[in-house]
Amino acid sequence: MSTPWKGNDDGAPTATSYADGQPATPAAPEWRRLSPRTLLVHCGWLGAPLGSLALTALATGGRITGGAWLTLAAIATAFAVVTAAGLIRWARTDFRVTGESLDVRSGLLTRRLRSVPLHRIRTVDLTASPLHRLLGVTVLRAGTAGSGEGSGELSLEALPVAEGERLRAELLARAATGAVAEDPVLARISWRWLRYAPLTFWVVGGVFAAGGSAYRALHEMGIEPWKLGFVRRAFEEFGTGMLWLTIPAALLVVIVLGTVGAIVLYVENWWSYRLEWADAGTLRVQRGLLTTRSVTIERARLRGVVLREPLLLRAGGGATVRAVAGGLGNKEENRKRSGLLPPAPRREAVRVAGGALQSPFPSEELTDSQHGRLIRHPRVALRRRRMRGLLFVVLPGSALLAGLGAAFTPVLLHAAWIYAVVTTPMVLWLARDAYRNLGHGIAGRHLVTRSGTFSRDTLALRREAVAAWTFTTSPFTRRAGLVTLTAAVAAGEEGYRIPDLAEGTAPGFAAAATPGILDEFLTRPARNGGPTPAA
Helix, strand or coil: CECCCCECCCCCECCCCECCCCCCCCCCCCCEECCCCHHHHHHHHHHHHHHHHHHHHHHCCCCCCHHHHHHHHHHHHHHHHHHHHHHHHHHCCEEEECCCEEEEEECCCCCEEEEEEHHHEEEEEEEECHHHHHHCEEEEEEEECCCCCCCCEEEEEEEEHHHHHHHHHHHCCCCCCCCCCCCCEEEECCHHHHHHCCCCCHHHHHHHHHHHHHHHHHHHCCCCHHHCHHHHHHHHHHHHCCHHHHHHHHHHHHHHHHHHHHHHHHHHHHCCCEEEEEECCEEEEEECCCCEEEEEEEHHHEEEEEEEEEHHHHHCCEEEEEEEECCCCCHHHHHHHCEEEEEEEHHHHHHHHHHHHCCCCCCCCCCCCCCCCCECCCCHHHHHHHHHHHHHHHHHHHHHHHHHHHHCCCHHHHHHHHHHHHHHHHHHHHHHHHHHCCEEEEECCEEEEEECCCEEEEEEEEHHHEEEEEEECCHHHHHHCEEEEEEEECCCCCEEEEEEEECCCHHHHHHHHCCCCCHHHCEEECCCCCEEECC
8 A cells, every 4th residue: 555645835846655565756856045134145236335434534524524424325325225135036946957968947937957967977077265264155057059149057056065065076077077097186386386476467557457446436435546745756856866766666666566466366276286187077177265166077078178378477488277177157257267287387287287188288289190290381371470460569559759750849759669669579579489380180089279479379280079160261371371169168268269371271170070071061182183173
């Protein structure tokens, strides 16, 4: 004799028991709620306006103007609205993991149910800002196959940390698991790498960006930085001093501040960094000091890696590594989540890239099957780079300074020829460096391409990941006999360029890299010697 079916509060059947020993029917998974601390996370935005009011009161000696009171009233109103909206959102959002899918229900008037099959989940990202860590919660983002501009991503905010870890394990349980033959840990942080932190253009640009942000913040609080006494005195002393001393001193201060800022950001972003194979099918990156991040990438969705060498970092012998993988979100999210290695020695970057690919990374000139190296591009590509540099850098600047000199002061005429003399060899050197960095080839299962001078990028991409090819020309490149190939990939930046190939060899290279995609567009010699369309 068996007991009848019973339903739970949601109307889903519960497990039944049988007196005759037959197996019970599995119960439907229960719907789970987010942590109530979600409401406190939603109120975190109050820190900036309240801090602004406090600084304003401090700067004005405790006097709060009528505008400040209006701002405080607006903050109070917004707080009530945001709190009510957050409460409704928390009360009407729940989720569950069944044997086949992750289901999320949300919405007040219009109820929305999103159900994603577990076998389509490719990456799981746990992120915790300082506020999240203070409250003991984390944000879980699950990226799915084919996720483009965030449409394929599910996000659960403010889960307790332990529950987030358990849920990630549940979501990745469908991934192919198994023992890793070698040491699963590919890399750990080494603080000797801190010497590479300042080797970026943002050492200088970041200082001006931070100064601009501070100026806007002070201006919104009603404080004019130029009217502050110490700021005015500093500019007066700078203007009256010897410029051949004050200008280098100012540059030195900017570089020192930028270096300190770069080191602080490096520590914040890569604290407790660890790259490892969690199992035979899952690559995991963990990092972060104040804001922690743990990103998992399914091996089947890892399409390749990019060895990136910005100009200053390359001069210091360093490089970084990024993953080319599906399910990491839109381009902005992909940039945040695809990092596999911080700025580190190039040898270490090559080793980590090979570990991620689980095959030797083709880091040097080695992929032409006949000569064992990357295929060089036609020399006309060098002439194009020289011409572009002269036309778009040297000529406009020189002409502008010369025109201003003719109109206002002869001093700028001297500045014009000095500018031309200084920038011409610089442009020619950069053009030659950009040309020397050009190369492409095939290394086993991978398509390899390298280009760039301000950032030299070496891409190793799985050949089967290329979905389509785009051939791009302009009147100038057609005249030079060049063509740019773009490999369309459902991962990473979604398109990777191979610039300035010889027009006659580009179709053959694309066809050799990805057999079958271009066959119907190619022509082959007929037996009588004439060309005939391919079948």
